[in-house]
Amino acid sequence: MSDQLRPRTNGSKNLATVARHGRLKRSTAFKTVARFVAAGLAVVLVSGVSVAAIATFDVAVSAQPSVHLDNETKGPVPSIGAIDGGVNMLVVGSDSRKGQDAIFGPEDSTGDLNDVTMLLHISEDHTNASVISFPRDMFVPIPSCNKVDGSGSYNAMSRQKINTTLTYGGLACTVATVEKLTGLEIPFAAEVQFSGVMAMSTAVGGVPVCVAEPIEDEYTGLDLAAGEYTLEGYEALQFLRTRHGVGDGSDLTRINNQQLFMSSLVRTVKSADTLSDPGKVYSLAKAVTGNMRLSDSLNNVSVIASIAVALKDIDLDKVVFAQVPTGNVEGGVVPSQPAFKNMFTAIAADESIQLSGTTGGGTVADPNAPVTETPVPAEPVDPAVPVDPAAPVDPAATPVPTDTPGTVLDESVTGQTAADYTCSAGRTLQDQ
Template identity: 35%
Template sequence: MSAESTPDPGIPGEPGTAGRRHRARGRRRKQREKRHKGLKAMAWTAAGIVVLGGTGAGYLYLKLNGNIDSVDIDQALGTDRPEKADNGSENILVLGSDTRSGGNEELGGGTDDGTARSDTAMIVHVHEGHRKASVVSVPRDTIVDRPECTDSEGGTHPAATGVMFNSAYSTGGAACAVKTVESITDLRMDHYLEIDFTGFQKLIDELGGVEVTTTEDISDPESHLDLKAGTHRLSGEQALGLVRTRHGVGDGSDLGRIQLQQAFIKALVQQVEEVGVFTDPKKLYDLADSATKAVTTDSDLGSVNSLMSFANGLKGIGPDRMHMVTMPVVYDPADANRVLPVQDKAQLVWSALRNDEPIPESATEGTAAGEAKGVVTP
């Protein structure tokens, strides 16, 4: 606390009181003003406590809590799901939504047609002890069999064969996306996190940008990205362009974009570790405000307490403790813009996660890659 807010030794009832109890009215008014300023400083500290530990109450807590949208995945999917793991690990489905509604219309580069797709999909497996994670990207263009599913509003959607993976989200929202992933992997998704274009861009800007190095020029007018080879601190708009570009690098496929996304995520995790939010309560609150506005979660994470407690449990996982792969696929001979799962190799991945073991290198050997690996490094 500042010297301005330090209790005066002569104020009755405060530590160090030595004077008599009667004071002139003007003197007492000045002391009350000082105490008011001191309480303002304490309020910022309280904000930091709310965000850090998920504890506290009052306006700041309610504001952050009210920012979060959540979906009751468990109720929508019922009991016909894979069993929860009993080995201390957790699986989280993380989706990046390319909805064109609201503030996303300009960023998405399309029109508000009332639909949304999962532009990015990752299964994050947090190993027992929460000291490391395996991350599996699922290409949006993967041809899958989508199971019958019920959305969060109770609507039922019939099963479909030979459709793109990201059609699950556009058909039945978060619940259908989770159902499809569980059907493909036979893994229970313990949590769900979704972030949209607008939220992603604001989060990066709030962090002060993210530094990456490009080993070659990247130019893609469709994603508004133009980077020369070298080291850059990307703004939110540039970061969004990077994780969405597919024509500026590699073979122009979704697989190349996934490799850029994986490299960027490692750089982002590094940035979060380095930025001094935990020593600056206001910065910490601003970041929490942007983050809670940006995400949609499952109902178990749909409060500040739950979300921050969950995030706090992952803070020991640095970029060097994240093993990132792409679900084993090959290009579809019938359509070069689509990919097909390599079932035997994919089962090696899902089996490893189910048993809380490292993903073997053999699982991804000889599969389609996208030719963008190493173009961007943290």
């Protein structure tokens, strides 16, 4: 394949199925990909993947051995229908590349850090969902965690980066840390390998992305001119890895760029073109289950299916991707208070969350986003005029909104909904 990006013309827009292949720098490849791949399970569930495909035997057996969480107790497995009540699920991405030599080459293991930690929350009434990202370099207290090999436990630590929890005590330690940090109970968890990013993006036939300004990144080999692209496989991986090529070159603006991709993936999966294609649905479900380890509580296709059923009808504008508010300190970031506490107080109270800030420095609004028609407001009702219950109802009348605004998060919280169309705020070599 040529090293040059070769966009093909489709009307007035440039489309590309291939981004330039570049040399992967081993020191950063594994740690930067994991963020999106871990989000794959959350995206699939939020998108409402076909229950039939998830329950397919071949998909089920592709899942890896499960992990027991400290807070788990045995209970009945729900039938295949919408799960009762709300759900908190932690989705963790590891930088381990065990068994992935075909992508990264046969080098020694780089460790096992959770370079993505994301919380999927589903409201109790199944009307909204949120995916909350925790930056990998955020300093947090870590509770005492059992060692993975069963040889004892680690002492509690007052201040360590959150991405070390997987090394200390595996998935159960990461869950315990986030529970302590947020005050939430998290009964479901999944650890995902970053090799799944290629399989997931390919399964849906590619993910559309918009680039506002050129992206040039020597570290990932990504070189994209301004325009629109449909990325899959290795090219999608490059796009999600890029840090130097977007925003201010930081990990925080890279999260913004990845939220752009995830929002587009949700729209793609929820589209008729994907959900009406059994082959795509099956491939997507298997791509996810084949690249993750589940907690015991989640290691059952009926449970996964029941969560998918609960989420399948949520409107795109009710699916919120948000990054926790943080402040800079030497060597990393820390939660920014009181905005951080207020965010999780709202989630604990099962209130819908609304963004008031920007989508972040890694993205800008898409000027070519589809325009939705503004509904015509209903005629005001005169309270002095009695309502005739036998009067015919106009089927064309605009229903009176019943939604409550929920909790408006502090403007320091960046993110977007799945209904928002954004473009990458590219960064050229001259600016790096």
